[in-house]
Amino acid sequence: MQRYVGLMSGTSIDGIDAALIEIDDQTVRLVATHSSTYPASLQQQLRDLALPGDNEIDRMGVADHALADVLADAALAVIAEAGCQIGDIAAIGSHGQTIRHRPDGATPFTLQIGDPHRIAERTGCPVVADFRRRDMAAGGQGAPLAPLFHRALLAPVDRCSAVVNIGGIANVTVLDAGGRITGFDTGPGNTLMDAWIRKHRGLDYDEDGAWARTGQIDHPLLACLQGDPYFYRPPPKSTGPEYFNLSWLEPQLPTVASAEDIQRTLLELTASTVAESVAQYRPQRLAVCGGGAHNGLLMQRLSDRLDTIEVVSSEVLGLHPDWVEASAFAWLASQAISGTPVDAATVTGAEGPRILGVIYPP
Numbered sequence: 588m589q590r591y592v593g594l595m596s597g598t599s600i601d602g603i604d605a606a607l608i609e610i611d612d613q614t615v616r617l618v619a620t621h622s623s624t625y626p627a628s629l630q631q632q633l634r635d636l637a638l639p640g641d642n643e644i645d646r647m648g649v650a651d652h653a654l655a656d657v658l659a660d661a662a663l664a665v666i667a668e669a670g671c672q673i674g675d676i677a678a679i680g681s682h683g684q685t686i687r688h689r690p691d692g693a694t695p696f697t698l699q700i701g702d703p704h705r706i707a708e709r710t711g712c713p714v715v716a717d718f719r720r721r722d723m724a725a726g727g728q729g730a731p732l733a734p735l736f737h738r739a740l741l742a743p744v745d746r747c748s749a750v751v752n753i754g755g756i757a758n759v760t761v762l763d764a765g766g767r768i769t770g771f772d773t774g775p776g777n778t779l780m781d782a783w784i785r786k787h788r789g790l791d792y793d794e795d796g797a798w799a800r801t802g803q804i805d806h807p808l809l810a811c812l813q814g815d816p817y818f819y820r821p822p823p824k825s826t827g828p829e830y831f832n833l834s835w836l837e838p839q840l841p842t843v844a845s846a847e848d849i850q851r852t853l854l855e856l857t858a859s860t861v862a863e864s865v866a867q868y869r870p871q872r873l874a875v876c877g878g879g880a881h882n883g884l885l886m887q888r889l890s891d892r893l894d895t896i897e898v899v900s901s902e903v904l905g906l907h908p909d910w911v912e913a914s915a916f917a918w919l920a921s922q923a924i925s926g927t928p929v930d931a932a933t934v935t936g937a938e939g940p941r942i943l944g945v946i947y948p949p
Contacts, residue, residue, distance in 0.1 A: 673712055718916070730772065734768060751874075775857055866892075924946065
Protein backbone atom coordinates (compact mmCIF):
# COMPACT_ATOMS: atom_id res chain seq x y z
CA MET A 588 0.00 0.00 0.00
CA GLN A 589 1.24 3.49 -0.86
CA ARG A 590 -0.05 6.97 -0.06
CA TYR A 591 -0.21 9.85 -2.50
CA VAL A 592 -1.39 13.44 -2.30
CA GLY A 593 -3.21 15.10 -5.18
CA LEU A 594 -3.49 18.87 -5.61
CA MET A 595 -6.09 20.27 -7.97
CA SER A 596 -6.55 23.89 -8.94
CA GLY A 597 -9.18 23.94 -11.64
CA THR A 598 -10.54 26.25 -14.28
CA SER A 599 -12.90 27.91 -11.79
CA ILE A 600 -9.79 29.44 -10.13
CA ASP A 601 -11.53 29.37 -6.76
CA GLY A 602 -8.97 27.54 -4.65
CA ILE A 603 -7.11 24.30 -4.09
CA ASP A 604 -8.47 20.84 -3.35
CA ALA A 605 -6.04 18.43 -1.72
CA ALA A 606 -6.73 14.72 -1.36
CA LEU A 607 -4.64 12.01 0.28
CA ILE A 608 -5.33 8.56 -1.08
CA GLU A 609 -4.11 5.05 -0.40
CA ILE A 610 -3.53 2.71 -3.33
CA ASP A 611 -3.40 -1.03 -2.82
CA ASP A 612 -3.49 -3.26 -5.92
CA GLN A 613 -5.05 -0.36 -7.84
CA THR A 614 -7.85 -0.07 -5.25
CA VAL A 615 -8.14 3.60 -4.30
CA ARG A 616 -9.23 4.71 -0.83
CA LEU A 617 -9.68 8.37 0.09
CA VAL A 618 -8.03 8.98 3.46
CA ALA A 619 -8.15 12.74 4.04
CA THR A 620 -9.08 15.97 2.30
CA HIS A 621 -8.34 19.66 2.62
CA SER A 622 -9.71 22.66 0.78
CA SER A 623 -8.24 26.15 0.79
CA THR A 624 -9.29 29.34 -0.94
CA TYR A 625 -6.87 31.60 -2.72
CA PRO A 626 -5.84 34.88 -1.16
CA ALA A 627 -7.87 37.52 -3.02
CA SER A 628 -4.80 39.12 -4.59
CA LEU A 629 -3.47 35.79 -5.92
CA GLN A 630 -6.88 34.80 -7.24
CA GLN A 631 -7.07 38.02 -9.23
CA GLN A 632 -3.54 37.53 -10.54
CA LEU A 633 -4.46 34.06 -11.79
CA ARG A 634 -7.68 35.25 -13.41
CA ASP A 635 -5.80 38.05 -15.14
CA LEU A 636 -3.15 35.63 -16.41
CA ALA A 637 -5.81 33.39 -17.95
CA LEU A 638 -6.35 36.07 -20.60
CA PRO A 639 -3.74 37.89 -22.72
CA GLY A 640 -2.35 41.06 -21.14
CA ASP A 641 0.70 43.24 -20.65
CA ASN A 642 3.90 42.20 -18.89
CA GLU A 643 2.77 38.59 -18.68
CA ILE A 644 6.14 36.96 -18.04
CA ASP A 645 6.93 39.01 -14.95
CA ARG A 646 3.39 38.64 -13.63
CA MET A 647 3.53 34.90 -14.27
CA GLY A 648 6.80 34.60 -12.35
CA VAL A 649 5.32 36.28 -9.29
CA ALA A 650 2.16 34.15 -9.42
CA ASP A 651 4.16 30.94 -10.05
CA HIS A 652 6.11 31.51 -6.83
CA ALA A 653 3.10 32.52 -4.72
CA LEU A 654 0.92 29.69 -5.99
CA ALA A 655 3.61 27.10 -5.23
CA ASP A 656 3.61 28.20 -1.59
CA VAL A 657 -0.18 27.89 -1.36
CA LEU A 658 -0.03 24.44 -2.99
CA ALA A 659 2.70 23.32 -0.59
CA ASP A 660 0.65 24.55 2.37
CA ALA A 661 -2.37 22.58 1.13
CA ALA A 662 -0.28 19.42 0.77
CA LEU A 663 1.15 19.77 4.26
CA ALA A 664 -2.33 20.43 5.67
CA VAL A 665 -3.88 17.29 4.19
CA ILE A 666 -0.90 15.17 5.32
CA ALA A 667 -1.40 16.48 8.86
CA GLU A 668 -5.17 15.91 8.60
CA ALA A 669 -4.48 12.25 7.78
CA GLY A 670 -2.16 11.91 10.77
CA CYS A 671 0.69 10.99 8.45
CA GLN A 672 4.34 11.96 8.35
CA ILE A 673 6.16 13.29 5.29
CA GLY A 674 7.98 9.97 4.96
CA ASP A 675 4.64 8.18 4.61
CA ILE A 676 3.90 9.93 1.31
CA ALA A 677 5.23 8.39 -1.90
CA ALA A 678 4.66 11.57 -3.90
CA ILE A 679 2.52 14.65 -4.41
CA GLY A 680 0.74 15.03 -7.73
CA SER A 681 0.16 18.70 -8.58
CA HIS A 682 -1.90 19.69 -11.60
CA GLY A 683 -0.98 23.35 -11.17
CA GLN A 684 -3.09 26.26 -12.37
CA THR A 685 -3.71 26.39 -16.10
CA ILE A 686 -3.21 29.92 -17.35
CA ARG A 687 -3.30 29.14 -21.07
CA HIS A 688 -4.45 26.11 -23.04
CA ARG A 689 -4.17 26.27 -26.83
CA PRO A 690 -4.46 22.67 -28.07
CA ASP A 691 -5.23 23.49 -31.69
CA GLY A 692 -3.36 25.15 -34.51
CA ALA A 693 0.10 24.72 -35.96
CA THR A 694 1.91 25.03 -32.61
CA PRO A 695 -0.34 23.72 -29.82
CA PHE A 696 0.76 24.45 -26.27
CA THR A 697 -0.47 24.39 -22.69
CA LEU A 698 0.89 26.09 -19.57
CA GLN A 699 0.32 25.34 -15.88
CA ILE A 700 2.03 27.26 -13.09
CA GLY A 701 2.73 26.60 -9.40
CA ASP A 702 6.48 25.85 -9.31
CA PRO A 703 6.88 22.12 -8.47
CA HIS A 704 10.52 22.65 -7.49
CA ARG A 705 9.33 24.97 -4.74
CA ILE A 706 6.61 22.53 -3.62
CA ALA A 707 9.26 19.80 -3.31
CA GLU A 708 11.53 22.10 -1.30
CA ARG A 709 8.72 23.23 1.00
CA THR A 710 7.27 19.77 1.67
CA GLY A 711 10.26 17.44 1.45
CA CYS A 712 8.20 15.10 -0.79
CA PRO A 713 8.73 14.05 -4.38
CA VAL A 714 6.41 16.02 -6.63
CA VAL A 715 4.94 14.93 -9.96
CA ALA A 716 3.74 17.81 -12.12
CA ASP A 717 3.51 19.10 -15.70
CA PHE A 718 1.19 16.28 -16.76
CA ARG A 719 -0.37 17.87 -19.83
CA ARG A 720 2.64 18.73 -21.97
CA ARG A 721 3.88 15.17 -22.53
CA ASP A 722 0.45 14.17 -23.78
CA MET A 723 0.44 17.17 -26.11
CA ALA A 724 3.95 16.33 -27.34
CA ALA A 725 2.61 12.88 -28.23
CA GLY A 726 -0.06 14.44 -30.42
CA GLY A 727 -2.79 14.70 -27.79
CA GLN A 728 -4.92 17.59 -26.62
CA GLY A 729 -3.22 17.57 -23.21
CA ALA A 730 -6.65 17.42 -21.57
CA PRO A 731 -8.85 16.21 -20.09
CA LEU A 732 -6.72 13.78 -18.08
CA ALA A 733 -9.16 12.95 -15.28
CA PRO A 734 -10.96 10.41 -17.53
CA LEU A 735 -7.93 8.14 -17.16
CA PHE A 736 -8.70 7.96 -13.43
CA HIS A 737 -12.45 7.76 -14.04
CA ARG A 738 -11.73 4.61 -16.07
CA ALA A 739 -10.07 3.07 -12.99
CA LEU A 740 -13.17 3.88 -10.92
CA LEU A 741 -15.61 2.58 -13.54
CA ALA A 742 -13.63 -0.50 -14.56
CA PRO A 743 -15.54 -2.99 -12.36
CA VAL A 744 -18.90 -2.20 -13.97
CA ASP A 745 -20.39 -4.43 -16.67
CA ARG A 746 -22.55 -1.79 -18.32
CA CYS A 747 -21.99 1.42 -20.20
CA SER A 748 -21.45 4.18 -17.62
CA ALA A 749 -20.35 7.80 -17.70
CA VAL A 750 -18.78 10.39 -15.43
CA VAL A 751 -19.04 14.13 -15.92
CA ASN A 752 -16.90 16.58 -14.02
CA ILE A 753 -18.52 20.01 -13.94
CA GLY A 754 -15.84 22.45 -12.90
CA GLY A 755 -15.12 25.69 -14.72
CA ILE A 756 -15.06 23.57 -17.88
CA ALA A 757 -17.07 20.34 -18.04
CA ASN A 758 -15.59 17.06 -19.22
CA VAL A 759 -17.24 13.71 -19.79
CA THR A 760 -15.91 10.16 -19.59
CA VAL A 761 -17.76 7.18 -21.07
CA LEU A 762 -16.73 3.60 -20.44
CA ASP A 763 -18.65 1.03 -22.44
CA ALA A 764 -19.37 -2.51 -21.31
CA GLY A 765 -16.34 -3.71 -23.28
CA GLY A 766 -13.97 -1.47 -21.32
CA ARG A 767 -13.42 1.08 -24.11
CA ILE A 768 -13.10 4.66 -22.92
CA THR A 769 -14.05 7.98 -24.51
CA GLY A 770 -13.54 11.38 -22.90
CA PHE A 771 -13.47 15.05 -23.85
CA ASP A 772 -14.32 18.58 -22.72
CA THR A 773 -17.97 19.30 -23.47
CA GLY A 774 -17.56 23.09 -23.10
CA PRO A 775 -18.40 25.52 -20.29
CA GLY A 776 -19.31 24.08 -16.91
CA ASN A 777 -19.47 26.81 -14.29
CA THR A 778 -17.06 29.30 -15.82
CA LEU A 779 -19.60 31.50 -17.63
CA MET A 780 -22.11 31.39 -14.77
CA ASP A 781 -19.38 32.29 -12.28
CA ALA A 782 -18.07 35.16 -14.39
CA TRP A 783 -21.59 36.54 -14.95
CA ILE A 784 -22.64 36.52 -11.29
CA ARG A 785 -19.26 37.94 -10.29
CA LYS A 786 -19.79 40.86 -12.68
CA HIS A 787 -23.39 41.59 -11.70
CA ARG A 788 -23.64 40.58 -8.04
CA GLY A 789 -20.06 40.43 -6.79
CA LEU A 790 -20.37 36.74 -5.85
CA ASP A 791 -17.94 34.01 -6.77
CA TYR A 792 -20.66 31.53 -7.77
CA ASP A 793 -24.43 31.03 -7.87
CA GLU A 794 -25.06 28.80 -4.87
CA ASP A 795 -27.49 25.98 -5.75
CA GLY A 796 -28.47 27.95 -8.87
CA ALA A 797 -30.51 30.32 -6.67
CA TRP A 798 -30.05 33.39 -8.88
CA ALA A 799 -30.62 31.40 -12.07
CA ARG A 800 -33.93 30.18 -10.61
CA THR A 801 -35.22 33.77 -10.64
CA GLY A 802 -34.69 34.10 -14.41
CA GLN A 803 -36.17 32.66 -17.57
CA ILE A 804 -34.41 30.92 -20.46
CA ASP A 805 -33.82 33.25 -23.40
CA HIS A 806 -34.32 30.64 -26.11
CA PRO A 807 -33.03 32.71 -29.06
CA LEU A 808 -29.87 33.48 -27.06
CA LEU A 809 -29.49 29.84 -26.05
CA ALA A 810 -29.72 28.77 -29.69
CA CYS A 811 -27.12 31.37 -30.63
CA LEU A 812 -24.70 30.18 -27.94
CA GLN A 813 -25.27 26.53 -28.82
CA GLY A 814 -24.26 27.34 -32.39
CA ASP A 815 -20.61 27.78 -31.49
CA PRO A 816 -18.48 25.49 -33.68
CA TYR A 817 -16.74 23.97 -30.64
CA PHE A 818 -19.88 22.05 -29.70
CA TYR A 819 -20.01 20.37 -33.11
CA ARG A 820 -16.38 19.29 -33.27
CA PRO A 821 -15.84 15.57 -32.84
CA PRO A 822 -13.54 14.44 -30.02
CA PRO A 823 -10.77 14.49 -29.10
CA LYS A 824 -11.21 18.08 -28.03
CA SER A 825 -10.45 20.30 -25.06
CA THR A 826 -11.01 23.92 -24.16
CA GLY A 827 -10.73 26.43 -21.34
CA PRO A 828 -11.82 29.81 -19.97
CA GLU A 829 -9.45 31.51 -22.38
CA TYR A 830 -12.10 30.61 -24.98
CA PHE A 831 -15.38 30.49 -23.04
CA ASN A 832 -15.37 33.79 -21.16
CA LEU A 833 -17.28 37.07 -21.03
CA SER A 834 -15.50 38.31 -24.15
CA TRP A 835 -17.00 35.31 -25.96
CA LEU A 836 -20.44 35.81 -24.40
CA GLU A 837 -21.10 39.54 -24.43
CA PRO A 838 -21.05 40.19 -28.20
CA GLN A 839 -23.83 37.59 -28.53
CA LEU A 840 -26.15 39.10 -25.90
CA PRO A 841 -29.44 40.72 -26.90
CA THR A 842 -29.73 44.47 -26.56
CA VAL A 843 -32.36 44.16 -23.82
CA ALA A 844 -32.20 41.28 -21.36
CA SER A 845 -32.23 40.91 -17.59
CA ALA A 846 -29.07 39.72 -15.88
CA GLU A 847 -30.95 36.86 -14.19
CA ASP A 848 -32.34 35.68 -17.54
CA ILE A 849 -28.78 35.54 -18.88
CA GLN A 850 -27.72 33.51 -15.82
CA ARG A 851 -30.59 31.07 -16.34
CA THR A 852 -29.69 30.74 -20.00
CA LEU A 853 -26.03 30.09 -19.20
CA LEU A 854 -27.06 27.29 -16.83
CA GLU A 855 -29.17 25.80 -19.61
CA LEU A 856 -26.23 26.04 -22.00
CA THR A 857 -24.15 23.90 -19.63
CA ALA A 858 -26.98 21.43 -19.08
CA SER A 859 -27.75 21.09 -22.78
CA THR A 860 -24.17 20.70 -24.00
CA VAL A 861 -23.31 18.18 -21.28
CA ALA A 862 -26.53 16.23 -21.86
CA GLU A 863 -26.12 16.10 -25.63
CA SER A 864 -22.51 14.95 -25.24
CA VAL A 865 -23.55 12.15 -22.89
CA ALA A 866 -26.75 11.06 -24.63
CA GLN A 867 -25.06 10.04 -27.87
CA TYR A 868 -23.30 7.19 -26.01
CA ARG A 869 -26.47 5.96 -24.25
CA PRO A 870 -24.94 5.10 -20.88
CA GLN A 871 -27.19 3.59 -18.26
CA ARG A 872 -25.84 5.86 -15.53
CA LEU A 873 -24.14 9.24 -15.28
CA ALA A 874 -22.10 10.05 -12.16
CA VAL A 875 -21.56 13.77 -11.59
CA CYS A 876 -18.61 15.32 -9.75
CA GLY A 877 -17.10 18.78 -9.40
CA GLY A 878 -18.70 21.96 -8.14
CA GLY A 879 -21.63 21.62 -10.52
CA ALA A 880 -22.82 18.59 -8.54
CA HIS A 881 -23.91 21.03 -5.80
CA ASN A 882 -26.05 23.14 -8.13
CA GLY A 883 -29.51 21.66 -7.61
CA LEU A 884 -31.04 23.37 -10.63
CA LEU A 885 -28.25 22.21 -12.92
CA MET A 886 -28.56 18.63 -11.64
CA GLN A 887 -32.32 18.77 -12.19
CA ARG A 888 -31.93 20.02 -15.74
CA LEU A 889 -29.43 17.24 -16.50
CA SER A 890 -31.92 14.69 -15.18
CA ASP A 891 -34.71 16.24 -17.24
CA ARG A 892 -32.67 16.20 -20.43
CA LEU A 893 -31.36 12.68 -19.78
CA ASP A 894 -34.66 11.21 -18.72
CA THR A 895 -33.73 7.63 -19.61
CA ILE A 896 -30.31 7.83 -17.89
CA GLU A 897 -29.83 7.62 -14.13
CA VAL A 898 -28.07 10.82 -12.94
CA VAL A 899 -26.30 10.36 -9.60
CA SER A 900 -23.48 11.77 -7.49
CA SER A 901 -20.01 10.29 -7.90
CA GLU A 902 -20.39 9.01 -4.34
CA VAL A 903 -21.88 5.86 -5.90
CA LEU A 904 -18.35 5.20 -7.19
CA GLY A 905 -16.90 5.62 -3.72
CA LEU A 906 -15.68 9.22 -4.04
CA HIS A 907 -17.37 12.42 -2.93
CA PRO A 908 -17.88 14.81 -5.89
CA ASP A 909 -15.59 17.43 -4.36
CA TRP A 910 -12.55 15.16 -4.32
CA VAL A 911 -12.56 13.18 -7.55
CA GLU A 912 -10.27 15.53 -9.48
CA ALA A 913 -7.69 15.92 -6.71
CA SER A 914 -7.71 12.13 -6.28
CA ALA A 915 -7.17 11.80 -10.02
CA PHE A 916 -3.86 13.66 -9.86
CA ALA A 917 -2.75 11.67 -6.85
CA TRP A 918 -3.46 8.55 -8.92
CA LEU A 919 -1.66 9.95 -11.97
CA ALA A 920 1.34 10.66 -9.74
CA SER A 921 1.30 7.02 -8.65
CA GLN A 922 1.43 5.90 -12.28
CA ALA A 923 4.42 8.16 -12.97
CA ILE A 924 6.28 7.04 -9.84
CA SER A 925 5.75 3.39 -10.73
CA GLY A 926 6.81 4.03 -14.35
CA THR A 927 3.42 2.92 -15.67
CA PRO A 928 2.39 4.46 -19.00
CA VAL A 929 -1.23 5.55 -19.30
CA ASP A 930 -3.10 5.27 -22.58
CA ALA A 931 -5.00 8.46 -23.39
CA ALA A 932 -5.34 7.77 -27.11
CA THR A 933 -9.16 7.59 -27.11
CA VAL A 934 -9.46 10.60 -24.81
CA THR A 935 -6.87 13.18 -25.88
CA GLY A 936 -5.81 11.68 -29.20
CA ALA A 937 -2.24 10.99 -28.07
CA GLU A 938 -0.35 8.49 -30.21
CA GLY A 939 -0.18 5.80 -27.53
CA PRO A 940 0.65 5.03 -23.90
CA ARG A 941 2.95 7.57 -22.24
CA ILE A 942 4.27 8.23 -18.74
CA LEU A 943 2.65 11.55 -17.90
CA GLY A 944 4.25 14.00 -15.51
CA VAL A 945 7.76 15.00 -14.53
CA ILE A 946 9.17 13.84 -11.19
CA TYR A 947 10.79 16.56 -9.07
CA PRO A 948 12.81 14.97 -6.23
CA PRO A 949 12.62 16.28 -2.67
